[in-house]
Each structure stands twice: as C-alpha cells, then as structure tokens.
Amino acid sequence: MTHGPVVIGVDSSTQATKAVAVAVETGEVLGQGHAPHTVSTGAGRESDPGEWWRAFGTAVEATGHADRAAAVSVGGQQHGLVTLDAAAEPVRPALLWNDVRSAPQAEELTRRLGADAWARRAGSVPTAAFTVAKWAWLRENEPDAADRVAGVRLPHDYLTERLTSTAVTDRGDASGTGWWTPDGYDEELLRDLGLDPAALPRVVPAGEAAGEVRDGTPLRPGTAVAAGTGDNMAAALGLGLPPGVPVLSLGTSGTVHAVTRGRPADPSGTVAGFADAGTDWLPLACTLNCTLAVDRLAALLGLDREAVEPGGSAVVLPFLDGERTPNLPLASGLLHGLRHDTTAGQLLQAAYDGAVHSLLTALDDVLRAGGESAEPAGELLLIGGGARGEAWRRTVLRLSGRPVRVPRAREPVALGAAAQAAGLLTGESPYDVARRWRTADGPLLEPVARDDSALERIAGTLARARELLTGPTG
Ligand SMILES: Nc1ncnc2c1ncn2[C@@H]1O[C@H](COP(=O)(O)OP(=O)(O)O)[C@@H](O)[C@H]1O
Numbered sequence: 295m296t297h298g299p300v301v302i303g304v305d306s307s308t309q310a311t312k313a314v315a316v317a318v319e320t321g322e323v324l325g326q327g328h329a330p331h332t333v334s335t336g337a338g339r340e341s342d343p344g345e346w347w348r349a350f351g352t353a354v355e356a357t358g359h360a361d362r363a364a365a366v367s368v369g370g371q372q373h374g375l376v377t378l379d380a381a382a383e384p385v386r387p388a389l390l391w392n393d394v395r396s397a398p399q400a401e402e403l404t405r406r407l408g409a410d411a412w413a414r415r416a417g418s419v420p421t422a423a424f425t426v427a428k429w430a431w432l433r434e435n436e437p438d439a440a441d442r443v444a445g446v447r448l449p450h451d452y453l454t455e456r457l458t459s460t461a462v463t464d465r466g467d468a469s470g471t472g473w474w475t476p477d478g479y480d481e482e483l484l485r486d487l488g489l490d491p492a493a494l495p496r497v498v499p500a501g502e503a504a505g506e507v508r509d510g511t512p513l514r515p516g517t518a519v520a521a522g523t524g525d526n527m528a529a530a531l532g533l534g535l536p537p538g539v540p541v542l543s544l545g546t547s548g549t550v551h552a553v554t555r556g557r558p559a560d561p562s563g564t565v566a567g568f569a570d571a572g573t574d575w576l577p578l579a580c581t582l583n584c585t586l587a588v589d590r591l592a593a594l595l596g597l598d599r600e601a602v603e604p605g606g607s608a609v610v611l612p613f614l615d616g617e618r619t620p621n622l623p624l625a626s627g628l629l630h631g632l633r634h635d636t637t638a639g640q641l642l643q644a645a646y647d648g649a650v651h652s653l654l655t656a657l658d659d660v661l662r663a664g665g666e667s668a669e670p671a672g673e674l675l676l677i678g679g680g681a682r683g684e685a686w687r688r689t690v691l692r693l694s695g696r697p698v699r700v701p702r703a704r705e706p707v708a709l710g711a712a713a714q715a716a717g718l719l720t721g722e723s724p725y726d727v728a729r730r731w732r733t734a735d736g737p738l739l740e741p742v743a744r745d746d747s748a749l750e751r752i753a754g755t756l757a758r759a760r761e762l763l764t765g766p767t768g
C-alpha cells in the first residue's frame with residue numbers, strides 16, 4: 295500500500311528517544327520507535343550524547359520507514375550543554391537542563407548583568423537550566439575540559455550534526471541558551487564568558503533546510519533534514535498551536551507555555567521568553583519535578599500511581615530534584631499538615647496537587663508575558679506522558695477550573711518535528727501542516743469548580759517554608 299511521501303520526526307527527550315514516521319498527505323502515523331536514555335543520578339544530571347545517537351538509530355529503524363523517508367527533523371530536550379573537541383567528539387557527558395549544580399553561576403550571571411538587562415537582551419533571566427549557566431559552571435569547575443572545547447551544541451543540534459555534518463541550530467532552541475538575541479548571538483556576553491562565537495552553530499531561518507543526510511547513518515543519504523528545535527517548541531508545532539492557547543505538558547519536566555505574537559521579557563524570571571520555531575514567541579515556565587517526582591512518591595507509599603484519595607489537609611511540595619518554578623534550586627521535598635487520619639492515598643493526591651500548583655501559578659504570567667489575554671475560563675491543552683493518567687487529568691481539572699483538551703496524538707514533540715520536515719517538502723508552515731493533520735483533536739473534559747482552598751493551602755505552606763526551601767538539606 296502506498297502512502298505518498300513519508301517524513302520522520304524525532305523527540306530526543308530526557309528519558310528516551312521517540313520517533314514517528316508520518317504520511318505527509320494525511321498525517322497518518324505509519325510507524326513508531328522508542329529507545330531509552332541513561333541519566334546520571336546523584337549531584338548532577340548528565341547523559342552521554344553518543345547514547346542519544348544510538349537511541350536515535352534504534353528508534354528511527356523501529357518506525358520501519360528509515361529507508362524511504364523523504365525528510366527528517368529532530369526535536370530535543372532544551373538547554374543541555376554538549377561540548378565537542380576539534381574532532382567533533384564530546385569532551386565530556388552533556389550537562390542536562392535539570393542539573394542544578396549551575397545554580398550559583400546563574401545567580402552570579404544575573405547579579406553581574408542585572409535581571410532587567412537579561413530579560414531585555416536574552417528574553418530570559420537565566421536559571422541553573424540555561425546553557426549559559428552550564429558553560430560558566432564548566433569553566434569554573436573543569437577548566438581543562440573547557441579549554442578543549444571547539445564546539446558548543448544543544449542536544450538536538452548534536453543529532454542534526456551527526457546526520458548532516460553541519461553545525462546548525464534554530465531560533466527556538468537557541469533562545470534557551472542565554473546568548474541568543476533576535477539580532478544574533480550576543481558577542482559581548484560571549485566574550486565575557488570566554489566562548490568564541492565561532493564555536494556556536496549557525497541559526498537556520500524558519501522554513502529552511504539544515505542540510506542533507508550524509509553517508510553511514512540509519513537514513514538514506516541525501517534525505518532532506520530540517521533544522522529541528524527544542525522539545526517544547528516542537529510540541530507547539532506538533533499541536534498546530536494557535537497564539538494565546540495555553541499548553542500544560544506533564545513529563546520529566548512540567549511546562550506551561552503558549553505561542554504569542556509579542557516578545558516576552560519577564561525580569562522576575564518566572565517566565566522564560568523563548569522564541570518559537572517559526573517567527574513568533576513561546577513564553578514558558580518549567581518545573582523540575584513532575585511525573586518522576588509523583589511516581590517516586592507513589593513508590594515510597596507503595597501505591598499505584600492512580601490510587602489517589604480526596605480530602606485531608608496534607609501538603610506535599612514534591613521538590614525532590616530542587617526546583618526551578620519557583621526558583622528554589624537547593625530545595626528538597628517537603629510534607630506538611632499530616633494528621634492521624636491522613637491516608638496514603640491523600641498524600642499521593644497532595645503530591646499531584648503540589649506538582650500542578652507550581653505550573654498553574656505560572657499560567658497567567660506566561661500568557662501576559664507574551665501580551666495575550668489571560669482568559670480564566672479558556673481551554674487548556676494537556677500533553678506529555680502524564681496526560682495519559684486519570685489522576686493527572688483530574689488534578690489539572692480541579693486546580694485549574696478550566697476545560698481541558700487531551701489531544702489523541704500521543705507524541706506531539708515527534709509530530710512537530712515531522713511537521714517541520716513535511717513543511718520542507720510542501721512549502722507549508724509546520725503549524726499549518728499539523729492543523730491539516732488534526733493533531734490537537736481529542737476529548738474535551740468539562741471544567742469543574744476550582745479547588746481554591748487546596749491552592750491556598752499549598753501557597754501558604756510554600757510562603758511559610760521559604761527558609762527550609764532555600765538552604766541546603768541536612
Ligand atoms: N498512563 C500513564 N499515566 C500516568 N503517567 C504516565 C503514563 N504513561 C507515562 N506516564 C509518565 O510519563 C512520564 C514520561 O513522560 P514523557 O512526556 O514521555 O517524558 P519526557 O519528558 O522524557 O518527554 C513518565 O515519567 C511517566 O511517569
């Protein structure tokens with residue numbers, strides 16, 4: 295059976311690579327692949343870029359269409375610092391977005407330039423997640439490694455380079471570095487950081503190809519390669535997201551974001567002023583503790599992740615990995631409000647509530663930062679692995695008071711990359727490709743009355759626990 299031209303979209307995210315092969319004409323997903331990644335535990339969070347490349351091969355082969363795809367594109371976890379030597383080999387494992395060792399460097403960079411200047415120039419006040427803070431950490435802590443660096447890449451750039459042998463990136467993912475501005479790289483900042491602008495990849499304009507697949511990869515040589523982008527930007531493409539519609543993504547990270555026509559610049563640092571992968575913007579707030587933290591709490595309680603119970607007065611701030619929103623990189627998890635009659639199921643529900651509270655608190659700020667109206671009754675799109683769970687869905691409904699749509703499309707990031715690849719072939723905007731594919735279709739869950747007392751209980755605990763959450767544990 296023929297499906298016309300086929301494209302492959304890839305999501306190289308924190309925990310795994312996922313690939314989809316999609317028919318350009320209909321959007322039908324013809325094949326899928328999945329391969330896990332290893333992330334270090336302990337003080338830092340690191341992964342071997344070589345493993346991402348091997349996982350890419352496994353996932354792409356598993357789609358069953360590697361030898362006939364007409365175009366390919368890679369979306370990837372944002373911010374990670376990939377350092378290459380003169381032979382384009384990794385100098386050391388990549389420092390990931392959720393590695394909070396770079397928190398002191400983020401603080402120092404913010405102090406030196408000032409939050410207003412960061413928001414104006416880079417669009418964002420850097421947190422530990424940003425590539426700029428990771429580079430500063432490397433120079434301070436591993437100067438010999440930093441001296442050997444000839445190329446700095448983001449995770450998705452690294453994979454595109456392995457495919458094409460060209461050093462390229464896109465404006466969406468580049469906007470999460472801290473050294474990208476709408477007018478190009480901030481050379482004054484790079485000089486201060488001891489980073490040669492020649493070590494950075496070229497930013498490919500939206501709609502242009504990054505190159506062609508070289509010999510010796512899992513794909514056919516000569517296949518067109520799109521620029522790719524960061525995973526959140528790819529999700530926006532993959533949903534065909536119209537400006538002003540908020541998205542809540544529940545995965546390794548929790549994110550809340552929206553496409554906006556206005557460029558965001560939030561000096562408070564809550565909202566990162568990212569660019570999207572087209573010509574618009576993607577204000578976003580991100581938490582470090584989402585599905586993994588809640589699953590961990592369920593495991594500690596010996597419960598299935600769906601075994602939640604309502605009621606009780608417990609508050610769980612599930613900041614097991616430190617936290618980014620609110621910006622508490624040294625925080626650890628905190629439990630408050632325990633009584634004799636508190637049940638394990640209530641504690642688990644409190645963990646869901648704590649994770650969702652951080653994201654919903656940032657939702658209005660995200661919309662306002664990009665100049666969109668924060669319509670309190672507007673629809674929310676729910677994506678990411680957590681969106682498949684009933685307890686996550688019910689928690690978002692109860693704490694947002696909004697109608698929630700759960701797109702049927704399982705892998706919006708990989709689909710967004712596929713839509714970008716398809717756009718190379720058809721000349722359409724990737725957003726239009728995804729709209730034509732109807733990727734955002736799915737059940738609309740009716741809103742319920744917002745549980746303001748739970749929100750207030752969490753906010754109150756957070757405010758009163760500041761001292762515990764800002765210092766080191768133990
Ligand atoms: N049916 C489900 N119910 C609840 N959570 C789920 C379900 N399936 C997967 N998850 C959660 O989704 C997470 C992975 O989400 P995903 O968005 O794929 O992650 P990533 O951030 O790596 O892209 C896992 O940590 C898991 O807890």
Ligand SMILES: O=C(CO)[C@@H](O)[C@H](O)COP(=O)(O)O
Pocket residue numbers: 307308309370371372373391423470524525526545546547548549566578580
């Ligand atoms: O740091 C951010 C956003 O700024 C994260 O959203 C990363 O992009 C990782 O994404 P996942 O692997 O959780 O999808």
